Amino acid sequence: MLSKISSRSLQYVFAYLFVLVSLYPIVLMVSSSLKTNAEIFTNPLSLPGSFHFDTYRKLWEAVPFADFLINSAVVSVTSVVLIAVSSSMAAFYLARFSYRWTGWLYFFFVMGLMIPVKLGIVPLFLLMKKLGLLNSLWSLILIYTASGIPISVFILTGFFRTLPVELEEAARIDGCNHFQVFWKVLLPLIRPALGTVVIINFIHAWNDFFFPLIFIQKDTLKTIPVGMMVLFGEYETDWSLLFAGLTLSALPMIVVFLLASRQFMEGLTAGAVK
Incomplete structure (x- = not known):
């Protein structure tokens, strides 16, 4: 009994230390x-x-932080929605339908995990220039969506395959078609995996510095990581303004993580078939 209590106490001590360090x-x-x-x-x-608290007031006066915040929110939220919708439907098809080309299609998505998107920055820049999407938020949205779909399909396909087929059979007996089975039966059960997909892609789109630096030159269209660079002076830097900007930019990520992590922790599939 004492050994169990001591081991549990050590676990709590390490857990609290980890929380403090984090x-x-x-x-x-x-x-x-x-x-x-x-x-x-x-x-x-x-x-x-x-x-x-005057630091936060000075921040809004020194840089157009509201524009940076809106641009980052539009890009991140739109990208995450497009990724979640497209990757969930693609993963449902790959997990539940077996055709000759299904394996090759899944391999095509997995290949997206092996090839860094930044290697194609020159062709991407020329493509966005031909499409007239330079200095447009849509250039960032399309790139983040394309780069986020492979990992999302990989995660969701594996999760779809763990769901019992009996749920679909029962739904089809009740008269549901393929889309109704996906939307009404299986989609609520993959919310834990969707939470993981949302967290990964939102943080990537929100924190990315490389692509906004390349495709966005207008100050009114810059996202937070690029827009905050104006606070770094050539000879001096106002670190209080910089930390204030970092604090405000971190709040949306913390909120999204708390909401999505709750979905991730819920065991919605437990007891689905009884």
């Missing part, structure tokens, strides 16, 4: 956004002596 950078970022530059340089690891 949360410390976030706490440091938030506290630095409430400091002045002098406090950041003199006491970088301490809590602020007094809270200065």
Whole structure:
């Protein structure tokens, strides 16, 4: 009994230590956004002596942060919706229909995991130029959607294959067609996998710096990672404004992670067939 209690206590100790180590950078970022530059340089690891919320007001005056935030939200949300819809339907087809070309089609999606998208930056730039999508948010949306579909199809196909076929058979006996089986029966059961897909692709689209730097030149269309670069001066940098911008940009990711992780943790398939 004592050994079980001691082992459980050690598990809690390690869990709390892991939580503290994980949360410390976030706490440091938030506290630095409430400091002045002098406090950041003199006491970088301490809590602020007094809270200065003027930093956030100065941030909105120094850069068009609202435009950066809206652009990042439009690109990330649209990309995630397109990825979730297209990859879930493709994964349902690959997992539940067996034709001669199904294996090759699945291999085609898996190949997307092996080839880095950045290797084709020159052809992509020329393609976007011919399509007239340079300095357009649609260039980023299309690239993020295309690059996010392979990993999403890979995850969702494996999850679809774990679902019992008896659920579909029962639905077809009740008169459901293929789309109704997908939409009403199987889609609610893959919400844990969809949560994983949403988290992966939203964080990638929200934090990406490379493609917005290449395809977006207008200041009003820049996303947060590229737009925040204007805060880095040639001779000096206002670190309090930078940390304030990082804090505001991290809030949507934290919210999405909390919502999607809850879906990920739910065992919706448990007890589906009784």
